Amino acid sequence: xxxxxxxxxxxxxxxxxxxxxxxxxxxxxxxxxxxxxxxxxxxxxxxxxxxxxxxxxxxxxxxxxxxxxxxxxxxxxxxxxxxxxxxxxxxxxxxxxxxxxxxxxxxxxxxxxxxxxxxxxxxxxxxxxxxxxxxxxxxxxxxxxxxxxxxxxxxxxxxxxxxxxxxxxxxxxxxxxxxxxxxxxxxxxxxxxxxxxxxxxxxxxxxxxxxxxxxxxxxxxxxxxxxxxxxxxxxxxxxxxxxxxxxxxxxxxxxxxxxxxxxxxxxxxxxxxxxxxxxxxxxxxxxxxxxxxx
Amino acid sequence: xxxxxxxxxxxxxxxxxxxxxxxxxxxxxxxxxxxxxxxxxxxxxxxxxxxxxxxxxxxxxxxxxxxxxxxxxxxxxxxxxxxxxxxxxxxxxxxxxxxxxxxxxxxxxxxxxxxxxxxxxxxxxxxxxxxxxxxxxxxxxxxxxxxxxxxxxxxxxxxxxxxxxxxxxxxxxxxxxxxxxxxxxxxxxxxxxxxxxxxxxxxxxxxxxxxxxxxxxxxxxxxxxxxxxxxxxxxxxxxxxxxxxxxxxxxxxxxxxxxxxxxxxxxxxxxxxxxxxxxxxxxxxxxxxxxxxxxxxxxxxxxxxxxxxxxxxxxxxxxxxxxxxxxxxxxxxxxxxxxxxxxxxxxxxxxxxxxxxxxxxxxxxxxxxxxxxxxxxxxxxxxxxxxxxxxxxxxxxxxxxxxxxxxxxxxxxxxxxxxxxx
Numbered sequence: 106x107x108x109x110x111x112x113x114x115x116x117x118x119x120x121x122x123x124x125x126x127x128x129x130x131x132x133x134x135x136x137x138x139x140x141x142x143x144x145x146x147x148x149x150x151x152x153x154x155x156x157x158x159x160x161x162x163x164x165x166x167x168x169x170x171x172x173x174x175x176x177x178x179x180x181x182x183x184x185x186x187x188x189x190x191x192x193x194x195x196x197x198x199x200x201x202x203x204x205x206x207x208x209x210x211x212x213x214x215x216x217x218x219x220x221x222x223x224x225x226x227x228x229x230x231x232x233x234x235x236x237x238x239x240x241x242x243x244x245x246x247x248x249x250x251x252x253x254x255x256x257x258x259x260x261x262x263x264x265x266x267x268x269x270x271x272x273x274x275x276x277x278x279x280x281x282x283x284x285x286x287x288x289x290x291x292x293x294x295x296x297x298x299x300x301x302x303x304x305x306x307x308x309x310x311x312x313x314x315x316x317x318x319x320x321x322x323x324x325x326x327x328x329x330x331x332x333x334x335x336x337x338x339x340x341x342x343x344x345x346x347x348x349x350x351x352x353x354x355x356x357x358x359x360x361x362x363x364x365x366x367x368x369x370x371x372x373x374x375x376x377x378x379x380x381x382x383x384x385x386x387x388x389x390x391x392x393x394x395x396x397x398x399x
Numbered sequence: 400x401x402x403x404x405x406x407x408x409x410x411x412x413x414x415x416x417x418x419x420x421x422x423x424x425x426x427x428x429x430x431x432x433x434x435x436x437x438x439x440x441x442x443x444x445x446x447x448x449x450x451x452x453x454x455x456x457x458x459x460x461x462x463x464x465x466x467x468x469x470x471x472x473x474x475x476x477x478x479x480x481x482x483x484x485x486x487x488x489x490x491x492x493x494x495x496x497x498x499x500x501x502x503x504x505x506x507x508x509x510x511x512x513x514x515x516x517x518x519x520x521x522x523x524x525x526x527x528x529x530x531x532x533x534x535x536x537x538x539x540x541x542x543x544x545x546x547x548x549x550x551x552x553x554x555x556x557x558x559x560x561x562x563x564x565x566x567x568x569x570x571x572x573x574x575x576x577x578x579x580x581x582x583x584x585x586x587x588x589x590x591x592x593x594x595x596x597x598x599x600x601x602x603x604x605x606x607x608x609x610x611x612x613x614x615x616x617x618x619x620x621x622x623x624x625x626x627x628x629x630x631x632x633x634x635x636x637x638x639x640x641x642x643x644x645x646x647x648x649x650x651x652x653x654x655x656x657x658x659x660x661x662x663x664x665x666x667x668x669x670x671x672x673x674x675x676x677x678x679x680x681x682x683x684x685x686x687x688x689x690x691x692x693x694x695x696x697x698x699x700x701x702x703x704x705x706x707x708x709x710x711x712x713x714x715x716x717x718x719x720x721x722x723x724x725x726x727x728x729x730x731x732x733x734x735x736x737x738x739x740x741x742x743x744x745x746x747x748x749x750x751x752x753x754x755x756x757x758x759x760x761x762x763x764x765x766x767x768x769x770x771x772x773x774x775x776x777x778x779x780x781x782x783x784x785x786x787x788x789x790x791x792x793x794x795x796x797x798x799x800x801x802x803x804x805x806x807x808x809x810x811x812x813x814x815x816x817x818x819x820x821x
Contacts, residue, residue, distance in 0.1 A: 200711060205634065231713035238711070242704035244723060254722075255712045308712065 135388045137368070141171065142386045143376035145365070150214075151176040151316060151346040152197060152234075157211035159192055159201070159370075166192050170211075170372040172365060174316070179338060179347045181357035181378065184367035185393060190350045193367070194318050197348065198234040199227050215316070232259050235309030239321040241301035243293035243308070248285050251293040251304055252276060255312040271311055279307035280337050299330020306337065310345065317341065319349040323356065335360050354394055358382050366390045447793030450585065453595055454545040455537040456510065457576040458490040460519065462529045472527035483516035483523075484508075487538055495567055506564050512539040514596040537578060542594040542787040544568055548577055559786055585794065589760040590776065594787030597780070599795050601762045605675055605755070605770030606744060606802060612679020612766055613686060613743050618736050620683070621690030622725075625732075628691075629698040630720050649688035656685045657752030665753060672754035673769040681749045686739035693735020697728035730818045737810040744803055747774040773799040 146153070150173035159167035167189045174180050182190040192201065199220060201207045213220035220230060232255070243251050252272045255261075262268040272289070276282040281303045285296070293304050302322055309317060319338070323331040338347060338360045351357050357364050357378065364381040366374045366389070374381065374390045385391040464470060466489055467481040488508050492498070498507050515538045522536075523529055540548070547560040547568055560568065571577050588598025632638045660681035664670045670677050701724050709719040750756065755771050756779065763770035771779070773795060780792040 198711070200707065203706075203710065228713045228715055231711060236711040238704065238707055240704055242702075242708040244705065244708060245727065258712060258714055258718065305708070308708075312713065 137371050138387055141372045142374040145171055145375040146173045147175045149176050150174060153214045155212045160208040162206045167370045172372060174346060174348055176346055179342045179361045181361035181364045182350045183357050183364060188367040189370040190367045191320050194320055194348060194350050197318055198231050198236055232312050233314055234316045235314035237305050237309055237319045237322050240325050241298055241305055243301050243304050245294055247290045248293045249289040252307050252311050259312055275307040275311040278310055279303045281307055299326050299333060302326060302334060316346045321350050443793045443796050446790055447797050449549050450790035450794035451582050452579045453582040454540040454548045455578045455580055456540050456571050458536060458538050459533055460486050460490050460536045461533045462531060464530055472530045478524055483519040486519060487511045487515055503563055506561050509541055510544055512541050512595045513593055515539045539595060545595055546787055589762055590758060594785050594791055597791055599798050601759055602771050602773045602776035604763050606772040608675035608766040609678040609772055610744060612676055613682040616683040617686045617690055621687050622694050622732055625691050625694030625698060626720055629695050645688050645691055653685055653746055654748040656681050657749030661752045673757045675766040675770055677753050678750050678755050681753060682743040682746060686743045689739040690735050694732045697731025698724060701727045730814045733810055733814045737807055741803055745774055747778055750775055
């Protein structure tokens with residue numbers, strides 16, 4: 106009874122949980138491949154996930170997904186709504202821990218460390234794997250405080266000038282410095298949507314993470330702001346490993362090196378972005394990128 | 400004109416009518432409420448203002464050492480225990496020499512307040528040179544004289560001043576020997592059986608200490624409980640049970656909390672009776688549900704995106720709550736606290752049970768001194784037979800309202816400061 110109530114609550118906010126409850130919602134005529142098609146693994150992985158199964162209560166949201174994310178690579182996770190790509194992304198820095206009914210099985214490795222090792226502190230993990238959310242969510246504090254929050258939290262800067270430096274560098278990397286350098290003490294929420302999202306990116310790279318997860322970072326932004334963020338992702342990819350969930354196939358094509366296509370909790374196809382968009386191997390992938398569902 | 404348009408026109412009229420009707424209902428409801436408030440306030444203010452002033456009569460006091468029984472004015476013992484009422488009686492006899500009858504004399508002596516002698520003592524203590532001199536002094540009048548002077552000419556027949564005393568008071572008034580002055584003692588003294596000497600200050604300080612204890616306990620405990628229930632507690636049948644019980648507690652009649660306080664704090668823990676500490680503890684129990692419920696609502700209203708942002712940055716749950724959730728929820732929590740404290744300030748019933756209804760004359764110096772609180776003081780005065788207490792009751796209500804308004808203003812200002820405008 107309680108779990109059922111909890112499940113409906115969760116389903117309201119997480120599409121994958123909803124879809125897991127009604128798998129027939131998407132009329133399924135094309136069979137799934139027996140194994141993920143393409144090259145889900147790579148030689149020099151930053152993160153490697155193996156046999157990942159995720160459950161919301163009794164319903165399964167992700168089925169046996171194995172995927173590597175290469176170092177300094179941008180990987181795009183695409184797929185129709187509720188296919189589990191956001192759930193998968195959130196599992197990579199254990200943001201799903203906050204949902205009581207969510208159970209994660211399988212192995213998640215960040216280089217040599219097991220992410221779900223009970224001995225590994227989640228605070229440390231999240232310092233290494235940063236996250237940018239769908240809706241820009243700056244803290245209701247000044248721009249400076251927003252960026253300085255992480256470094257301060259983890260004790261990365263002891264002196265004021267060190268902190269200043271981190272803030273400036275992060276804002277520069279996020280391409281926001283020139284726009285805000287004269288008003289660092291003003292509220293972060295007073296910026297435009299695109300600026301807020303870049304502020305959130307600056308905030309997450311201020312702690313120098315190894316991986317940055319982005320959950321549809323541009324879905325709330327206009328095309329100009331989106332272009333700026335995409336440019337930024339391109340620049341950041343030289344220093345960081347980035348996993349980005351997106352609904353826009355153009356965006357995936359523009360920013361990513363590899364693309365993974367999810368469908369109803371299954372990882373259908375992973376390949377170089379070019380290959381996925383020009384010569385998809387599986388019929389489901391083709392159907393999605395040609396816009397037959399989404 | 401098409402059929403649809405016609406139909407729409409017809410229904411539009413009905414729609415406007417019902418809208419107008421609804422608005423009329425709303426306005427009349429608000430008007431009725433305002434009228435009730437206006438009637439209440441006019442009644443209280445018209446009855447109460449006369450208590451802020453009191454009547455004095457002018458007499459020539461002869462500081463007669465023989466009458467006082469003082470031979471050495473520097474001896475504090477003698478000055479302290481001398482009979483100052485005798486000076487006033489002598490002065491009254493002097494002023495009305497025709498009064499010879501024993502019973503009439505007694506009525507004459509009652510023109511002055513029974514507490515008037517203490518003021519003469521204070522004057523002599525300050526200035527021993529007064530001894531032996533004759534001075535003109537304003538002497539506090541008895542409450543019956545006070546009522547007679549304050550009453551309109553036609554209402555004077557109905558006052559409680561005895562028939563025989565009326566010509567004397569009228570004579571004093573004619574000669575300009577009566578005066579209405581600011582009632583300073585109302586704001587500096589405790590309760591008294593004599594209305595003209597009764598003050599509200601003991602009750603105000605009692606209320607202040609009680610509120611202090613309540614706020615110091617209820618706010619932190621309530622906020623902590625709300626934070627735990629909202630952010631940390633697992634959602635299971637035990638926490639559901641707790642939640643249901645908190646909501647039920649908010650509806651428990653307050654006198655039950657008084658009985659609980661009597662049984663637990665006084666009988667079991669042996670805390671003293673009638674003290675603000677116990678009153679504050681009882682009122683804490685009473686206001687906790689209100690504060691917890693409103694604090695939980697305030698925490699719930701903090702957007703989840705802020706929590707995710709904090710967690711995503713690697714903040715622990717505790718840090719997330721302390722750095723982001725609490726500051727954002729604080730204004731809402733303060734609103735709940737204001738409502739709870741306002742409720743507690745006006746509460747009488749539970750305090751009766753723990754003995755704060757006692758007759759307390761001294762002004763409490765701390766939360767462990769016996770005291771009473773404003774609403775109980777109002778209740779006590781409203782219950783007293785003397786006619787002057789009617790005015791005092793209304794005056795005390797005004798003081799209570801002023802207390803309430805200043806408390807709320809403070810809280811609103813605080814909330815304004817904490818509120819983030821971005």
